[in-house]
Amino acid sequence: MKGDKIIGILIIIALIISVCLVGYSLYSGIQEEQSNITYQQLTEDQLSQILQNNTNNSSIQKVVLNINSPTGGANINFTDSNNIYNISSDNNKGKVTYAVNGDTLEVNVTGNETGNNIVLSNKYNYDINVNYVAGGYAINVSNGAKVNSLNSNMTAGGANIDLNGGSLNNLNFVTSVGGVNIEGIPNGQTNIATTIDIGGVNIGLNQPVGHIISKINLGGTNSNNNYQNVSATEFKGNNFDSSSNRVELNSNIQMGGVNIN
Numbered sequence: 001m002k003g004d005k006i007i008g009i010l011i012i013i014a015l016i017i018s019v020c021l022v023g024y025s026l027y028s029g030i031q032e033e034q035s036n037i038t039y040q041q042l043t044e045d046q047l048s049q050i051l052q053n054n055t056n057n058s059s060i061q062k063v064v065l066n067i068n069s070p071t072g073g074a075n076i077n078f079t080d081s082n083n084i085y086n087i088s089s090d091n092n093k094g095k096v097t098y099a100v101n102g103d104t105l106e107v108n109v110t111g112n113e114t115g116n117n118i119v120l121s122n123k124y125n126y127d128i129n130v131n132y133v134a135g136g137y138a139i140n141v142s143n144g145a146k147v148n149s150l151n152s153n154m155t156a157g158g159a160n161i162d163l164n165g166g167s168l169n170n171l172n173f174v175t176s177v178g179g180v181n182i183e184g185i186p187n188g189q190t191n192i193a194t195t196i197d198i199g200g201v202n203i204g205l206n207q208p209v210g211h212i213i214s215k216i217n218l219g220g221t222n223s224n225n226n227y228q229n230v231s232a233t234e235f236k237g238n239n240f241d242s243s244s245n246r247v248e249l250n251s252n253i254q255m256g257g258v259n260i261n
Helices: 002-032 044-052
Strands: 038-043 062-079 083-089 095-101 106-109 115-121 125-141 146-163 168-187 190-203 211-224 225-232 234-237 246-260
Touching: 044 083, 062 083, 083 106, 106 246, 125 168, 168 246, 190 211
Parallel strands: 062 106, 062 115, 062 125, 125 146, 146 168, 168 190, 190 246, 211 246
Antiparallel strands: 038 083, 083 115, 095 106, 211 234, 225 234
């Protein structure tokens, strides 16, 4: 069992490095290819004009953001802005389209080998879907952001989730090879489900407010003294029961591990 834990921890270290590399490649691509950057935005005035032309719509209550790309990366942030979105891409292969369906605005971001910097208004509720064959993304859930669901499906990739005072109700992360790094403290409860063939989860919350249940076929879970070892597969933070701002994590890993900082 000790050997299994070592295997899991080593895999997690590799995954954290891979997530960092994804972020570095995204930012360096944007900085080095300034001449190729494309910018797209949708303002509230533009959206109002669209709604006026559609008699079935009075206001937008929810935004669905779909990111689909064979390879690439995305950096997602929230701000107090009158623009629904500002999206910059590091080459001209990126494409952004949108459509209104009832009280929902659907935004589709596509492209190949594209790094997208996405800034969303915190005035709306969001469902976000991220699909990569090989890629990664970072999201900073801050500034009063309201994300109902964040769904990630990758063949090989990683994600960095910063729970920075905004609300993220549900996170579903699926990858064949890769992992997810979760940091910060949410506003309210965040429910996380991960399905990983080879890889792992690193969870570094600012306070011990996590409840982690992990099913690992080959690997292990590493935790610190602020978490109670309820069972071989269950760990609970000392402040979980008393806090309304907390994380519930259920992780299913074939080979890898979970690291609790």
